[in-house]
Amino acid sequence: MTQPTSKILLINDEPLILKEFLKGLNAAARALDNPFGISFIGALTAKEGLQLIERDGDIQVVIVDDKLYAVQDGGRRQAARTGGAREAPRSLQVSALKLVQKITALRPELDLYILIEKEKEDQIVDALFAEAVDGYFYREERDLRGMYRILNAQIAERARTPFYDALRSYVLAAKDAWHTPGHSSGDSLRGSPWVNEFHEFMGEHVFDADLSVSVKALDSLMEPTGVIAESQQMAAKAFGARKTFFATNGTSTANKVILQTLIAPGEKLLLDRNCHKSVHHGVVLSGARPVYLDSSVNKKFGVFGPVPKATILKAIEDHAGAQLLVLTSCTYDGLRYDLKPIVDAAHARNIKVLIDEAWYSHARFHPDLRPTAMEAGADYATQSAHKTLSAFSQAAFIHVNDAGFKEHLFRENFNMHTSTSPMYSMIASLDVSRKQAVMEGYKLLERTLMLATELREQINSTGAFRVLELDDLLPDEVKGDGIRLDPTKITVDISSCGMTVDELQQELYSRFNITVEKSTFNTITLLLTIGTTRSKCSRLYDALMRIARAQRAPRRLYRTPDLPPFTELLHLPRDAYYCGGELVPLLDENDQPNRQLIGRICADQVVPYPPGIPVLVPGQLITDNIVEYLIRYLRVQNKVELHGVVYQGYFPSIRVLSAAEEKKIAPLHETAPERRAA
Ligand SMILES: Cc1ncc(COP(=O)(O)O)c(C=O)c1O
Incomplete structure (x- = not known):
């Protein structure tokens, strides 16, 4: 197994002091237990320190001296090299506070310590109170072995994986399992002439670690109070959230949970029409009254872009009573919003913001990719840790920043969607993904x-x-x-x-x-x-x-038909969805677009996948444009799935409301919000 390398950077403008600290700390690192491969490096100026932090990904901890001075024209360094006295002119360069802020903006995952003078302790601690400082050392004490031990322990703390550690210990303890799952640590497969091959192929620990809620020592995802709770707290710190929850059914479920938590039936929701289908399913489940925002489309390349900022801001102005705004950032193609002004505008109208960051869970860990949704002030972000970090498929994070977060409501909705037997190795993969993200x-x-x-x-x-x-x-x-x-x-x-x-x-x-x-x-x-x-x-x-x-001659490329504009929404999606409806074919007996569909109301979501943008949602009016589009899509894109299209024998059909159902359910304009008590 490769051993980690960890560097601890000390920024101090006194060359002799710096040298003395580095010498003593490195001696301690060599003499004492050093599982993380710690060594100490130094920088004489804030600028040099920041450059090192940017350049050297092995830096894990930074110690900042609370008084930092600039060196003019390298004179001071010259003095340092020659061991000379302080003849170079000095001017205050940057306070420890400013430097800490700059380091945090660059790499928020780093641990930060401050070297202080004893007499100034109160002042400094007060000034840095709100910053992400992990601890202080007195400059005069020079207890370098003690310092090393504390820093080593600090790295150990961040590198901990409470849930994975507990899972691993449990597996290695090889307890006799009188509980689920039925394969009983793989015993039902091992040695079987028929299915042993599966066991061999997957590897023994896949089965040993396939544990679930029956093992009390491993906590419960539905009511975490032990190692899962601890791992979630560590994830919240890592991702800059107030709270983080682990989800074991992808961002798909995470989105539904948030929508159900925040929206009561009939309440308004502003959403990008281009949102992932799980958000549209959340609309049905929550009974939301959706206001769809049309995303921009790059017709030349068939790429769906973000919703224009002006459209979002106008919708926020026009629908002040809306509960929630949902956007995807970044998109499948990597396009990300300038979120801050949008979040601020929504908050000014008391609208909460959920950002679907399914494709962006890595962003927190590199300044070129920030700000993340949490950093831009969004209330909720959902992330498929499995898409861009090292988690197993389906593993996702729900990050919460909402000061008015109602955890009891969230918990009910979370538990409604969570299997009572979540896969614990998936939870371990979230814990390990967080560790990897913060460490490297x-x-x-x-x-x-x-x-x-x-x-x-x-x-x-x-x-x-x-x-x-x-x-x-x-x-x-x-x-x-x-x-x-x-x-x-x-x-x-x-x-x-x-x-x-x-x-x-x-x-x-x-x-x-x-x-x-x-x-x-x-x-x-x-x-x-x-x-x-x-x-x-x-x-x-x-x-x-x-x-x-091979220089082939250019081929004619088949263009995807343009997505038809959104037509009218006549009923709440939930009301339309729960109608029994009837199946009506897309084509008539002459293989032409079936005119019987025109003017009818769709009961299902109809979504070409990919890209996963609904052509129809429940409650939406069907027009000739839409029927023609679906038929063209079926003919041209035979490899694309068309979710919501049902085959009756050979006939592709869609579920629409019957005439009686149309009369029975309330038109959209007559539906009033049903806000529940908090
Ligand atoms: C924007 C967006 N949100 C949510 C999801 C669903 O994520 P998951 O696969 O983790 O359920 C996807 C999946 O592709 C997606 O593209």
């Missing part, structure tokens, strides 16, 4: 961002493929909205390579063993994560280069 997230993301830059250059150099940059991706209507691109998502224009997107994906898959994240009619999207290696990038580049060298 910055370093890994530095590498990922560098690989993303290199890969962009390589792809562009093929001549046949071109990476789409922010300006290419952004639809015109959002160009002035301060939107930025997460560079770890690379969207490639394939229109000059001479292949259709299906042919290209097939060639990449069968000839080069490469699978990509997603595609549109003329783009493919690659996802780089903290697990992306340079050799994987080289293999992709090599494959694209070989395909480019």
